[in-house]
Amino acid sequence: MKAEIIIIGDEILYGLTLDTNSAFIAEKLGELGIEISYKTAIGDEVKKIVEAIHSAQRRVDLVIVTGGLGPTSDDLTVKAIAKAFKKNLIFHPEILKKIEARFKTRGIEMPKINQNQALIPQGAKALENQLGSAPGILIEEDKKIFIALPGVPKEMKAMLEQEVIPLLKTKVGKTKIVHRKLRTTGIIESKLYEKIQDLLKDLKEIKVAFLPSYLGVDLRLTANLKTSSKSKDVITQLEDKIKERIGGFIYSYDEQTLEEVVGRILKENKRTLSVAESCTGGLVAAKITNISGSSDYFERGVVSYSNQAKMEILGVPKELLDKFGAVSQEVALAMAQGVRKISKTDLGLSVTGIAGPTGGTPEKPVGLIYIALADVNKGWVEKFIFGQDRMINRERTAQAALNIVRLYFLGKYK
């Protein structure tokens, strides 16, 4: 099955909003073995949308459009779909009821204009939107599938996963393509490549992609053999060899995040964690608490941005701050031990550093970070020198801090 993704919206076309939807859709379709032939972005203009739908219908079996399903006058996708398929728009009272109910639970009266969203082209099926008012649209005609999804990423993703993927699975049959992502952190791309390059030579049945980001480098293995079990076999074989070389750097597989992994480890080991942050300003705690159920192992966090807060809440001695400065291994350690002590958790994790872009000195440059971990007996500090960008430094630091907790349970710190 071949597919085309059409992104609708002036804001995407003009570069005012970054399109993340099409990458998500492409990846999910790819997992089903559906080949993406084209991605097209066009503006909010009925004529262009109709043209794009027509040319996509000619060249592929599955067309997915996103965007332009909102209630306002610049949302023209439903109108264009009706035109492209030569259908009338039909009012669906049962859809309106759902939209009204959504507003009611939020304690808001539904504005009249949202009634528009209960209009669906004749013969089309409405796809339920769990997170917003705009329903999706499904049209099956002449053995071709046409799907319209909302442009708001969260709504689109939920609808794709809950409604579209199950439907497509029934159409494409069993997938032969197998993907496997090995997620690493704490090692740079070229170093990783050096460690495994001989394993990648003369690979015919399997594709390996290096996907670097500031959270680490993901390795993506893809196999497309005659059956999915054969694909799985070759992937597993290569994966085992790669693990022998770089096992400790791999923190998870596929879409699992480091904060999920750390949460699972803490839960399994029945240990609790508290966090004291300076330069990350709450980001480490925010990542940890992004995971539902984190209250089982996360007790508290302290964003000790000022020295006063470091002394008052965490009990960092004034002499340490005066002698070594807030960005030092001594203070990092005192913060980790301090937060562990006041919260009575098994582990205390701390971060202090210079996120930038200002505040650096020759001895303590922008990007200098100390991360400390303390348990009931001992404490450890790691030093990092990241780059010049504040946002990237903060993200990298949070990832490195979480990784230290993971490595602790792997026995790195004793």
Next chain:
Amino acid sequence: MKAEIIIIGDEILYGLTLDTNSAFIAEKLGELGIEISYKTAIGDEVKKIVEAIHSAQRRVDLVIVTGGLGPTSDDLTVKAIAKAFKKNLIFHPEILKKIEARFKTRGIEMPKINQNQALIPQGAKALENQLGSAPGILIEEDKKIFIALPGVPKEMKAMLEQEVIPLLKTKVGKTKIVHRKLRTTGIIESKLYEKIQDLLKDLKEIKVAFLPSYLGVDLRLTANLKTSSKSKDVITQLEDKIKERIGGFIYSYDEQTLEEVVGRILKENKRTLSVAESCTGGLVAAKITNISGSSDYFERGVVSYSNQAKMEILGVPKELLDKFGAVSQEVALAMAQGVRKISKTDLGLSVTGIAGPTGGTPEKPVGLIYIALADVNKGWVEKFIFGQDRMINRERTAQAALNIVRLYFLGKYK
């Protein structure tokens, strides 16, 4: 002038890499008043690339392709360009010299494979790459412009700004298009639309787009009149009318975030802030401290995830927690007052709620959030009911909390 952007590369098409290039190019072209008609993404396949170039050449005046200019065997763009324009590839020794020099300064011997990158279609101009080995390609034929840029974002951006934009400026003359974004929060899209819909009727010279996200709704005004000053005038006129209706909901313009706005307000008013968070788990503090210079007004944050932390650090009375529960207006208020008191800041901001997906009860459903603000004299609490999604609830809550600080300085709370 109308333009099409073609993104080449399997990794983009399959959603393995997010395309940020096309948004950047579109924005830069938009600033010159060049209208983007289409964006297309295709894979690494000569036939598809040739087809895409041909159909773009038919429908627009300017075609920009990115990607596939690297030295390895999956980089096919130069070959495809030569085919599309029916040109031979010509070896340019002066380009090879530059590539060799690049490797020399990095202390690396140039791999033989990079010699490929000195091949350019006959009659084309090579565009210099300051940051990498692949030169860009420029072809002017039949009053149409064709440009190929590297796919590595940094290289593409530098080449676009240093080589392409100056060239295009000579072609298009002065820009006439003016964009203006009004960013609102605290009001839903359809409500916003109702309030201003009569202003949007029969607008001919100006386009208005509604861009909703869980942070709020952005309104984007675009005008393209005979001169940029005329475009500016009509935008300002409409903007003034819109402001009369919904002024209080507008928190910023263009790309400025709410955390930047709140930071600026605190700085200007010489006030300090501390934060106590439960369900957002550090996200409010993380957003505030994302802003460089936030240590001028942000003193500390407490992620009081456990009741113990609420009592010990913030001094929330046990009786309040027992009587009203952690998610209550009483506890929210005590948290805000508590964090303000211990940190000696002018303002204390707090958040408590049920982010979900679990933990809800009939009386206190998932999505129930209390946000409190305290100054030295008084405290205020706002109640919100958001949705079912944990991540969205957290983001919305953080935005609503920051907005309450903004509204305080607008005189809403007295």
